Amino acid sequence: MERNCQEPLQNYCGECLIFFIVFLHSACGKMWKEESMMQFSKRLDRFGDEIFAALNDRRLQLEAQGKKIYNMSVGTPDFATPVHIKEALSQAALLDDNWKYSLRDLPELLQAVCSYYRRRFQVEITPDMVMTVYGSQEGMGHLGMVLCDEGDTVLLPDPCYPVFAAGSLLAGAEPWYYPLTAEHDFLPYVKGIPEEIARKAKYMVVSLPSNPVGSIAAPGLYEELVEFAEKYDILLVHDNAYSDIIFDDVYGGSFLATPGAKEIGVEFFSLSKSFNVTGARISFLIGRPDVIAALRKLRSQIDFGMFLPVQQAAIAALNGPLESVKEQCRKYQERRDALCNGLQELGWDRPNGKGTMFVWARIPGGRMDSMDFCMELMEKAGVIVTPGASFGPHGEGYVRFALVLPPDKIREAVEAIRNSDFS
Numbered sequence: 001m002e003r004n005c006q007e008p009l010q011n012y013c014g015e016c017l018i019f020f021i022v023f024l025h026s027a028c029g030k031m032w033k034e035e036s037m038m039q040f041s042k043r044l045d046r047f048g049d050e051i052f053a054a055l056n057d058r059r060l061q062l063e064a065q066g067k068k069i070y071n072m073s074v075g076t077p078d079f080a081t082p083v084h085i086k087e088a089l090s091q092a093a094l095l096d097d098n099w100k101y102s103l104r105d106l107p108e109l110l111q112a113v114c115s116y117y118r119r120r121f122q123v124e125i126t127p128d129m130v131m132t133v134y135g136s137q138e139g140m141g142h143l144g145m146v147l148c149d150e151g152d153t154v155l156l157p158d159p160c161y162p163v164f165a166a167g168s169l170l171a172g173a174e175p176w177y178y179p180l181t182a183e184h185d186f187l188p189y190v191k192g193i194p195e196e197i198a199r200k201a202k203y204m205v206v207s208l209p210s211n212p213v214g215s216i217a218a219p220g221l222y223e224e225l226v227e228f229a230e231k232y233d234i235l236l237v238h239d240n241a242y243s244d245i246i247f248d249d250v251y252g253g254s255f256l257a258t259p260g261a262k263e264i265g266v267e268f269f270s271l272s273k274s275f276n277v278t279g280a281r282i283s284f285l286i287g288r289p290d291v292i293a294a295l296r297k298l299r300s301q302i303d304f305g306m307f308l309p310v311q312q313a314a315i316a317a318l319n320g321p322l323e324s325v326k327e328q329c330r331k332y333q334e335r336r337d338a339l340c341n342g343l344q345e346l347g348w349d350r351p352n353g354k355g356t357m358f359v360w361a362r363i364p365g366g367r368m369d370s371m372d373f374c375m376e377l378m379e380k381a382g383v384i385v386t387p388g389a390s391f392g393p394h395g396e397g398y399v400r401f402a403l404v405l406p407p408d409k410i411r412e413a414v415e416a417i418r419n420s421d422f423s
């Protein structure tokens with residue numbers, strides 16, 4: 001099915017938006033007088049509403065009725081945080097001085113990131129190339145404001161991890177979505193980007209291993225991206241949230257190891273998924289010093305620095321052992337195998353799952369309505385997954401499974417699908 005890849009992502013939340021508005025109206029209509037309605041910024045109109053609201057409500061109803069639910073829609077790991085990281089945080093929290101404004105990234109922390117990049121990725125960086133962010137989510141959310149003026153063009157993937165779009169929309173930029181399709185192994189295909197768009201683009205977001213599509217960088221891809229970015233003077237922003245969740249003995253590296261990447265790119269590096277510290281919000285922007293300085297300048301207007309015990313926890317993670325990270329990757333792979341083998345046995349196309357904690361599956365039977373399919377899958381099999389369309393138009397016809405259950409539970413979920421009308 002041919003789709004316009006420039007169609008705004010938020011259109012796909014239309015149904016939920018209507019649901020949400022109707023709900024709000026009936027719940028609050030009596031309390032609010034129309035004349036006292038606050039006029040909020042038009043900026044908010046750039047965003048749709050919670051796509052998962054309808055799915056969540058139905059899940060709660062089904063659970064209340066005692067239906068067995070397999071929730072494979074959430075993006076939060078179920079693995080434990082390593083003890084040495086928790087201890088570093090709790091010990092630091094006992095010192096009164098650590099409760100003051102930190103005002104800066106600790107030099108030991110910046111140094112720990114540099115050492116980690118050398119040890120883990122064989123990439124040489126210096127402290128002026130590193131800054132903390134409160135998760136790649138927050139960093140990406142603010143980076144657009146540093147790089148773009150109103151109306152500037154930004155290149156984003158479709159399907160797109162939502163904050164890539166939000167960051168550019170907050171900046172008033174115009175996203176141009178490059179499609180990630182099965183035809184090109186769900187990878188960026190720069191030859192498909194029109195020259196006039198490439199000339200205008202300010203920055204391009206690439207994220208591999210990729211959420212939601214589960215693809216990983218093919219050999220030579222980063223080199224091709226660097227060449228493209230150099231030719232059109234585009235800043236490449238690589239989101240490396242899943243460098244440690246990559247399967248089948250493939251090495252999960254850093255984009256910055258590519259020759260020329262440090263000159264035209266920056267990389268978000270997150271501890272969230274590698275060390276199961278999602279709630280602590282520990283990530284870094286790494287790369288071109290001028291971009292780092294610019295984002296620092298913006299954030300210094302609104303922020304007094306990362307909580308010092310969290311900085312100490314980050315140092316412990318970066319300087320500590322990495323065996324548990326490798327072991328965890330092995331466990332994710334077992335889950336990936338249980339799911340992909342199971343779905344394939346049911347007659348589904350083998351899903352794409354080369355990396356990340358997600359698997360991207362084409363809906364069987366050529367169905368395209370991913371939201372309807374997810375509702376039906378939950379009703380009939382009790383399996384909750386995320387509709388592909390919530391990540392953009394090219395996600396239609398697909399669903400995303402999160403590998404947040406152990407293999408035996410995943411096999412049970414597959415059995416539940418087999419025993420429903422879907423097999």
Ligand SMILES: Cc1ncc(COP(=O)(O)O)c(C=O)c1O
Pocket residue numbers: 075134135136137138161207210211239241270271272278281282283
């Ligand atoms: C592609 C991608 N980038 C960034 C994030 C968020 O990372 P952080 O916890 O560092 O904000 C996620 C979380 O699911 C993700 O999937």
